[in-house]
Amino acid sequence: MSGTKSSDLICKRMYREEEWIDWLLGNKMPDEAESMRLHAAGCAKCRYAAGEWKPLLATEQQADGKSDGAALLPSPSVRRKLRSKVKMKGWLARAARGMASGKGRIAAASGIAILLCAVMLQSVPDEPDAKHSRYVEAYEPRALSFMNDPRTAGFPVHALRSELGAGYVWFNEGSGEVLLLLEGMLPSDGFVIQAWLLEGSTHRNMGVLKHLEASRAHLYFKDKAIARPQNIALTVEPHGGSLEPTSPDALVIRLQRP
Structure with missing residues (x-):
């Protein structure tokens, strides 16, 4: 106190x-x-x-x-x-x-400091497992072909705070598509998790993660601007999302090729 x-x-x-x-x-x-x-x-x-x-x-x-x-x-x-x-x-x-x-x-930084962490992404050559495919087929079917494209790189998300969840990112440089799937990020009344494409010091809005299951959140994004490796930041925002971040980055995901 x-x-x-x-x-x-x-x-x-x-x-x-x-x-x-x-x-x-x-x-x-x-x-x-x-x-x-x-x-x-x-x-x-x-x-x-x-x-x-x-x-x-x-x-x-x-x-x-x-x-x-x-x-x-x-x-x-x-x-x-x-x-x-x-x-x-x-x-x-x-x-x-x-x-x-x-x-x-x-x-805001002092209030959310415990949330701050970085994630490292490492390429995994295996195809998406069945549970990921079922989830995407049910909730984001337009991303299914991209996710299974052999040119798409898959990366596990490792958060320093396990309570924030673990997950997966699929990234295709050629098509400029990203699919972010997090498991363990629970919805909270009045708050959402919003994704931003980091371009230097600028945060460009990618949208609010969809919480369609109690323990999962995802976002599918397609933009040629991410045809080159970029960083994606996640922030905690009021319900409905924000035009600009109102809190510091809670997660920073580095899109990178092996």
């Missing part, structure tokens, strides 16, 4: 936010959970972390009809999804606080 001295927010145990989310979800063994509880009682940093995530988690549990009882905690697979969803909502809330502060890009 703003009134807390930075010197008070130093944790010798170096607990990460993910660990406090797991603690709140009941994912820790009893002995470790009790140790963390006792630690938080004397650590301002960890009390702040747990206190920040607790209301977000409570909101998600209420939305799913869950109570606080341990017997009613979700299954491990659901817990993992819930953990990622809670973190995404927390990041987006920070971004919203930054954008709403009226202090422009600097405030």
Whole structure:
């Protein structure tokens, strides 16, 4: 919180936010959970972390009809999804606080700093797997032939923050087509993920990613301007998208040939 001295927010145990989310979800063994509880009682940093995530988690549990009882905690697979969803909502809330502060890009940067990461793309010679093909056939059939074109390069997206999801990019220099498919990027009320083609310091709008399934988002784009390798940036924007970015780049995807 703003009134807390930075010197008070130093944790010798170096607990990460993910660990406090797991603690709140009941994912820790009893002995470790009790140790963390006792630690938080004397650590301002960890009390702040747990206190920040607790209301977000409570909101998600209420939305799913869950109570606080341990017997009613979700299954491990659901817990993992819930953990990622809670973190995404927390990041987006920070971004919203930054954008709403009226202090422009600097405030937004501090609000969304945890989202910032770079992705590296490496060429994969294999053809798109069946699940990707089925998804594209269902939601973006015009991109199917391009995706399966032997001249199209496929790249896995590796984000430094796994909660942002993993995914794939298909890129064809000859046709100037790009298909971006991300898995794990969950929709959030009031926010969208928007893509931009980076041309020097200029962000050119590519459009808003479509969230047609709960855990997937995609964007198909065709423009001869990307017949040469470019960078694509993703930003968090208010619902409906923006004419220009209102928050810093959350992901930067480097289109490159092997």
